[in-house]
Amino acid sequence: MTEQGSTTVMVVDDHPMWRDGVSRDLEAAGFSVVATADSVAAAGQRARATQPDVVLMDMQLPDGNGADATTAVLEAVPQANVLVLSASSERDDVLDAVKAGACGYLVKSASAAELIEAVEATAAGQAVFTPGLAGLVLGEYxxxxxxxxxxxxxxxxxxxxxxxxxxxxxxxxxxxxxxxxxxxxxxxxxxxxxxxxxxxxxxxxxxxxxxxxxxxxxx
The missing domain is CATH 1.10.10.10 (Winged helix-like DNA-binding domain superfamily/Winged helix DNA-binding domain)
Structure with a gap:
C-alpha cells in the first residue's frame, strides 16, 4: 500500500469552495496537495510543474471538460494516475474520461472517507469506480x-x-x-x-x- 504521506495530489475543479474543501480533507488524511487548477490549461501547466502522483479531476471546466484536462495532464505527466471526481454520472462523461486515460471515476456524493480510500487505491495503481459505473464502462467496451x-x-x-x-x-x-x-x-x-x-x-x-x-x- 502506498503511504499517504508520500503521495502527491493535484485537485482540478473550477469551484473554489469545493476545491479547497477537498484539498483540506486530503491534507488532513496525510496526502500532500501540491497544486490546484480550475481549467484545462491550468491543469496541464501545473501538472508539468509539480509532477503529482494522483490528479483528482472534475468533468465540467470553463475551457473544456475533464477528458480534455486528463489528456493534457497525461501528456505532461504520463505516470500520473487520474481519478475523476464529478457531480456527473452521465454515460458519455464516464466513457470519455476513461478513453482519455482516467483510471477511475467517483461521483461527488461519495463521503470523505470513500474519497480518501479511492485516492489511496488510485495511488497504488488500482482502478476505482463508483458502484454501477464500472459495469457501464465494461458494457460499452x-x-x-x-x-x-x-x-x-x-x-x-x-x-x-x-x-x-x-x-x-x-x-x-x-x-x-x-x-x-x-x-x-x-x-x-x-x-x-x-x-x-x-x-x-x-x-x-x-x-x-x-x-x-x-x-x-x-x-
Missing part, C-alpha cells in the same frame, strides 16, 4: 468489441480460468483483498494470479490490466 478479430490479427494470450476470473474482478475495481474474500483465496494467491496475468499480457500495472479487460469485454 463489450459492445465495441463484438466484432470478431481478423483472421490474421494478434492472438490473445491464454489465461487460466482462475486468472480470467481474477481479471474480471480487477476490472470491476476490486482490490486484491476484496478479490481474495470474494473467491475465498489468500491475498498472496490473488497477487500471484495478477502478476502471472501481467506477465502473460506483457502489461506493467493494474491500470493497464483493467483497460485490457475492458477492451476485451470481460465482466
Amino acid at each position: 463489450r459492445r465495441m468489441s463484438n466484432e470478431p478479430p481478423a483472421p490474421d490479427g494478434p492472438q490473445l494470450p491464454s489465461l487460466t480460468p482462475r486468472e480470467t476470473e481474477v481479471l474480471r474482478l480487477v476490472a470491476k475495481g476490486l482490490s486484491a483483498k476484496q478479490i481474495a474474500r470474494r473467491l475465498d483465496l489468500s491475498h498472496r494467491t490473488v497477487e500471484n494470479h495478477v502478476q502471472a496475468t501481467l506477465r502473460k499480457l506483457q502489461l506493467s500495472n493494474r491500470i493497464e490490466l483493467t483497460r485490457y479487460a475492458i477492451e476485451q469485454g470481460l465482466d
Whole structure:
C-alpha cells in the first residue's frame, strides 16, 4: 500500500469552495496537495510543474471538460494516475474520461472517507469506480468489441480460468483483498494470479490490466 504521506495530489475543479474543501480533507488524511487548477490549461501547466502522483479531476471546466484536462495532464505527466471526481454520472462523461486515460471515476456524493480510500487505491495503481459505473464502462467496451478479430490479427494470450476470473474482478475495481474474500483465496494467491496475468499480457500495472479487460469485454 502506498503511504499517504508520500503521495502527491493535484485537485482540478473550477469551484473554489469545493476545491479547497477537498484539498483540506486530503491534507488532513496525510496526502500532500501540491497544486490546484480550475481549467484545462491550468491543469496541464501545473501538472508539468509539480509532477503529482494522483490528479483528482472534475468533468465540467470553463475551457473544456475533464477528458480534455486528463489528456493534457497525461501528456505532461504520463505516470500520473487520474481519478475523476464529478457531480456527473452521465454515460458519455464516464466513457470519455476513461478513453482519455482516467483510471477511475467517483461521483461527488461519495463521503470523505470513500474519497480518501479511492485516492489511496488510485495511488497504488488500482482502478476505482463508483458502484454501477464500472459495469457501464465494461458494457460499452463489450459492445465495441463484438466484432470478431481478423483472421490474421494478434492472438490473445491464454489465461487460466482462475486468472480470467481474477481479471474480471480487477476490472470491476476490486482490490486484491476484496478479490481474495470474494473467491475465498489468500491475498498472496490473488497477487500471484495478477502478476502471472501481467506477465502473460506483457502489461506493467493494474491500470493497464483493467483497460485490457475492458477492451476485451470481460465482466
